[in-house]
Amino acid sequence: MLRILIPVMALSALVVGAGALGPALAASRGEGLPGTVTVTRVQCTKGGCQPFGRYVSIDGSVTLPDAHLDGDGAVGDRVSVVYLGESSPPQVHVPGSDLWVLIALALVVAGGFIVWWLRDIARALHRRLRRPSARL
Template sequence: MERSVTRGRRVGVFDIALALGGLLLVVLAVQNAGPALAALRGEGVPGTFTARRLDCIQHPGHEQCNWVGTFRSRDGRDVREEIGFYGSERGTFTPGATSPAFDTGRRGHVYGPGGSNEWVVVAALLAAGLGLIARPLLGVLAMVRAARPAGPG
């Protein structure tokens, strides 16, 4: 009985470009994993956020707003000016209003007591990146398998 051998596909420039794109996604995910997990758990430097102004961006059929202000740690040592309050919207604050907040060290914003679900995006980036990296590796594996002589059947 004769076995058919499936030929593996070659790894081309496109596969290499996809793998490099995947590597970039993995790097982005890893860089943001610590702060995203800290935000999920509500961990960080505790303090108070004081709203100063509302920044809004208009998209077709949608408005995205974010309150920007000052974060001051509970002990007064850390003060971050011009910092966003993650997840804030137009009606979240008025200028001068304060809220408990915590700082995970993430550039650009602090979090409210409810934390954040940013870990979902980080996990998706990591999975997509690993998938893109795996594609050429699977092609090489298929080529190796195809190059093996068929065993007795």
């Protein structure tokens, strides 16, 4: 069971992580449309709490009534953020975030599991091919 479950989870982590790495790097460099988000609600689940709020760009050209804040915040907090326009529902990021480090680490670990799994399959196939056949 684990020989199937672990690779599926690792492949899923690679797909999700690869998609999230670019925006996380851009946010860490402060790229995107700068603005502020005012936290209006915090949604809590088993995985933790996530703040949402009203984003307004500095130049006033973009307003998002319910943007997910990729960071910490309590109701009423005003946070300087950047909007990359890459996600739905909209997500805003704190400039200078180190989230990309965590994502990169997860990609390395998931890649390691995939390499281990492929090596394990190759070894099993090699043993099977080297096994003498019992033909009469």
